[in-house]
Amino acid sequence: MPRSSKSRRDILKATGAGSVALLAGCLGSDGGSDFPNEPITFKVIADTGGGMDYYTRLVTSYIEQEDLLDVDIRVENLTMSLIGRVNNVYNSDNDGYTYGNAWPGAGRFQAQGVEGVEFDYTDITPMPSAGSNMRAICVGPDVDVNSGSELLSHIANGNAMFYTTGVRSTGTIAPVILGEVGGAYDLTQVMDNHVVYDGQAQGMTGMQRGEVNTMAASVSSVIEFIRSGDLKPVLVMAGSQDEIPTLYEEELSDVDTLGSIELNNKDEVQGLTSFQHYWNWMGPPGIEEERADVIRDAMSEAIQMDELQEEARSNGRTITYADSETVGEYLGEQVELWEEYLPILDDMEAAVN
Structure with a gap:
């Protein structure tokens, strides 16, 4: 987005008090x-240090650096449980001075009616998004699976052993959704064939030892393992190659997507496994639109700046x-989509009990 060489603050300084008073009148009586x-x-x-922290600090730093708002911005990392953190943002004062991350995955918790959920993604004050977070399914470098179709057979035949950090994590839910919603295989092929690790580093050690041979994870979290040859991507949970970010074109240009394999309900599979708008922000319900728009405009301009994107x-x-x-429409759709497919999560729970 092209922007003026002068900031709003510069213009106000240059125009003097009389012009500022006139500008105030034009902007309305709501302050x-x-x-x-x-x-x-x-x-x-x-x-601190994760993706949500990185994107928040990146966008807010450019808002301050470019004087897109006339006040300072504070970034606060919450430390309670994940549901508690989302609740905290949702229950903040709605005076327009407080915002936070809107994690699409929390829509699943809302749809499930998980204990402790106080937020409702259908009535938040939506803010812009800075990026997506698609999933990929990878296998070990020595596994004889080289396409999406071969992956489906690999899982259906019981040859896959999945890395996961828990039965409710992406490493389990994504392949279950692929099989159940996509009609490719039964969820027991995942629930009966996975190993739980404390984290990705431990999981990669398990991959090297042959304890597991298949991993579903966000592309951003495994791209370095793909580049080093420690993982081989065989399916990206995107609709087509056109949706793959240019940053990953070299590594993923020949990898199958949902659009290139035989699968039922492809849109639903993608919607449930890869977040089209992931690095989002929201405000609590009821912020005056005029105030929300001031913050939205600053965020939008910062996100679309060439300098920020290059950094x-x-x-x-x-x-x-x-x-x-x-973003607002997308977050609401996430809740509706999970409500439709809740029986699959119930079946997953039953499979481990």
């Missing part, structure tokens, strides 16, 4: 010219902008 007049807080629902790429991150309306 538009006075908002914001105190620091804006962005709450991060993840620990993200240099750090191995991708930027895919989506406006707040798109």
Whole structure:
């Protein structure tokens, strides 16, 4: 997005008090010219150093650096449980001064009616998105599976042994959804054939030892293992190659996507396994639209700046902008989609009890 060489703050300084008063009148009687007049807080629902923390600090740093708002921005990492963190953002004051991450995966918790959930993704104040987080299924380098179709057979024949960090984690849910919603195999082929590890480092050691041979994970979290040859990607949970970020084109250009294999309900499989708008933000319900729009405009301009996008790429991150309306619709659809497929999660629970 092209931007003026002068910031809003520069313009206000140059025009003088009389012009500022005129501008205030034009911006409306709700205090538009006075908002914001105190620091804006962005709450991060993840620990320091993770993706949500990185994107939040990147976007807010450019807002401050480019004077897109006339106040400071504070970034606060929340430390309670994940559901508690999302609740904290949702229950913040709705005066327009507080925002936080909107993790699409929490839509599953809402649909399930998980104990402790206080948030409702259908009535938040949506903010823009800076990127997506697609999943890929990889196998060990010596596994004789080289395509999406061969992967489905590999799983259906009981030859896959999955790495996972828990029966409710992506490493389990993504392949279950692929089989059950896609009609490729039964969920028992995953639930009966997985090993739980404490984290990805331990899981990769298990892969090298031959304890597991198949892994479902976000592309960003495994791309270095793909580049080193320790993992071989065989299916990207995207609709087509066109959806794969250019940052990963070299590694994934020949890899099958959902659109290139025989599978039922492909849109639903993609919607449940890969987050089209993942690095999102939201405000609590009821923020005045005029105030929310001030913050949205600053975020949107920052996210679309060439300098920010280049910095993200240099750090191995991708930027895919989506406006707040798109994000709001998407988060609501996530809740509806999970409500439709809740029986699969119930069946997963039953399979381990």
